[in-house]
Amino acid sequence: MEAYFERLRSVYPLSAEGLDLLKSYMAKKHLSKGDFILRKDETCRHIYFVNKGFARIFYFKNGKEITEWFTPEKNFCFSITSYFEEKPSHLIIECLEDSEVIYLSKEGLDTLCKTHIEISNFFSKLISGALILSQKRMDSIQFETARQRYEKLLKTQPYILQKAPMQYLASFLGITPETLSRIRTQI
Amino acid sequence: MEAYFERLRSVYPLSAEGLDLLKSYMAKKHLSKGDFILRKDETCRHIYFVNKGFARIFYFKNGKEITEWFTPEKNFCFSITSYFEEKPSHLIIECLEDSEVIYLSKEGLDTLCKTHIEISNFFSKLISGALILSQKRMDSIQFETARQRYEKLLKTQPYILQKAPMQYLASFLGITPETLSRIRTQI
DNA sequence: TTTTACAATTGACAATTGTCAAAAAATGCA
DNA sequence: TGCATTTTTTGACAATTGTCAATTGTAAAA
Structure with a gap:
């Protein structure tokens, strides 16, 4: 089957x-x-x-x-x-x-x-x-803040972070690519 | 019935x-x-x-x-x-x-x-x-911004605005009571 | 490899919203 | 009615995020 x-x-x-x-x-x-x-x-x-x-x-x-x-x-x-x-x-x-x-x-x-x-x-x-x-x-x-949601994604569905381009992730999280970039450097 | x-x-x-x-x-x-x-x-x-x-x-x-x-x-x-x-x-x-x-x-x-x-x-x-x-x-x-959501609520479900206290509405809209108060004075 | 196009990052500044404190207004109760 | 409590509004300031421009990085096409 x-x-x-x-x-x-x-x-x-x-x-x-x-x-x-x-x-x-x-x-x-x-x-x-x-x-x-x-x-x-x-x-x-x-x-x-x-x-x-x-x-x-x-x-x-x-x-x-x-x-x-x-x-x-x-x-x-x-x-x-x-x-x-x-x-x-x-x-x-x-x-x-x-x-x-x-x-x-x-x-x-x-x-x-x-x-x-x-x-x-x-x-x-x-x-x-x-x-x-x-x-x-x-x-x-x-x-939750964008940072909290990013961190949760990192923990629970890391394969999404690996597969999806940053710009898609940013709009998914409801923030701009610039803000996501800044969040990523601080984690 | x-x-x-x-x-x-x-x-x-x-x-x-x-x-x-x-x-x-x-x-x-x-x-x-x-x-x-x-x-x-x-x-x-x-x-x-x-x-x-x-x-x-x-x-x-x-x-x-x-x-x-x-x-x-x-x-x-x-x-x-x-x-x-x-x-x-x-x-x-x-x-x-x-x-x-x-x-x-x-x-x-x-x-x-x-x-x-x-x-x-x-x-x-x-x-x-x-x-x-x-x-x-x-x-x-x-x-949508908090203001857009407030205005939509005003149009589509005004009875909610009449019945619910501001503080409940604010948290429903995802903003602080202070911000909601300021939005209301500007509409 | 080099070129080209697109993606991601960084910096400067503006706009928005939150926080905290205080005043004003509204509400409930004696 | 008048008092006490709660809710709403206002002000000052801080923090966050967005916008725009420039730069760097990356990957596919010539």
């Missing part, structure tokens, strides 16, 4: 039948560094699983790129508002490395959720996980 | 049977101003619906109260991390007015979700709504 099936089961313990159902709505794509998983103004109709590689989620604010999140290997990503509200995405998801991405279609997932309670529960678990992440990140942004 | 049933159906169009199932796990409480819906270190075992009144969600950071969110009438609230991870809550939910609150038990909801696909879909819709809210608030916090 492929590794990402195990990852799906770590979200919610799906039966073999449940996995097969999901599988019928999944597609694997190989993308190169710089390719887009989700383009600007495209409606997000899939949940993406970065099986191999590394991606970043960003958008433009006053002509500048703002990095919102990174997606390391073996993690999910999607544009929350575009997906649920079925509107064009202001978020852009880009591969920072050559990547292998599994696309799970919203249409398929919605269909399965209507008829299969196991899939519906899987989906609940998936989005409640996203909700917890979102909540923790919000707390972090509002009530 | 009571008004909050209609509100539940605005989240997801439940059948009469579905509503009855939920109803059996709901309890109504009347609380006074200053009462707690959720105490510190208590595990959040319900989703709360503020049918009448007004509540705020806050926590302590370095001995100071930080307001995280307000819950106006006809809205839901709960501690996301405490509820899903079943851990003691660092968040406190307090009534800022005499309130009528509907408690929907996690235990009941979990039980129903296992066997009733309609309830499972209702729950998915409820938490995806929370996820969208969380996402939008995160964008707002990270990439």
Whole structure:
């Protein structure tokens, strides 16, 4: 069995039948560094699983790129508002490395959720996980300094610091590249 | 039919049977101003619906109260991390007015979700709504100034400004009461 | 290798916000 | 009503961060 099936089961313990159902709505794509998983103004109709590689989620604010999140290997990503509200995405998801991405279609997932309670529960678990992440990140942004958040990143997700350019990290932390540079020299 | 049933159906169009199932796990409480819906270190075992009144969600950071969110009438609230991870809550939910609150038990909801696909879909819709809210608030916090957020609040939820004391609003906006006071004189 | 373009750092200065103290205003209670 | 308490506002100053410009470093292309 492929590794990402195990990852799906770590979200919610799906039966073999449940996995097969999901599988019928999944597609694997190989993308190169710089390719887009989700383009600007495209409606997000899939949940993406970065099986191999590394991606970043960003958008433009006053002509500048703002990095919102990174997606390391073996993690999910999607544009929350575009997906649920079925509107064009202001978020852009880009591969920072050559990547292998599994696309799970919203249409398929919605269909399965209507008829299969196991899939519906899987989906609940998936989005409640996203909700917890979102909540923790919000707390972090509002009530920690940029330095504290940088240090936390250094401890908990050092691979992000290794893979992502400073300018992306700076906008992710909500500060300018200059300020990040000064923080780094003082640690 | 009571008004909050209609509100539940605005989240997801439940059948009469579905509503009855939920109803059996709901309890109504009347609380006074200053009462707690959720105490510190208590595990959040319900989703709360503020049918009448007004509540705020806050926590302590370095001995100071930080307001995280307000819950106006006809809205839901709960501690996301405490509820899903079943851990003691660092968040406190307090009534800022005499309130009528509907408690929907996690235990009941979990039980129903296992066997009733309609309830499972209702729950998915409820938490995806929370996820969208969380996402939008995160964008707002990270990439708007305190003044922009104050002005947006003034436009979209003026009742919060009327009901909540300045000090709560300040910590909600992530600034000091002094800075909020100065912003207000300049608008 | 050299060139070129982009990324990261550094310095000087401006703008914003926080801190602390005090005054003014509002609120609750006897 | 009047007093006590709390909240909000104001002022002075310090600390932090942003902006802009210049410099250095790095990596891909010629």
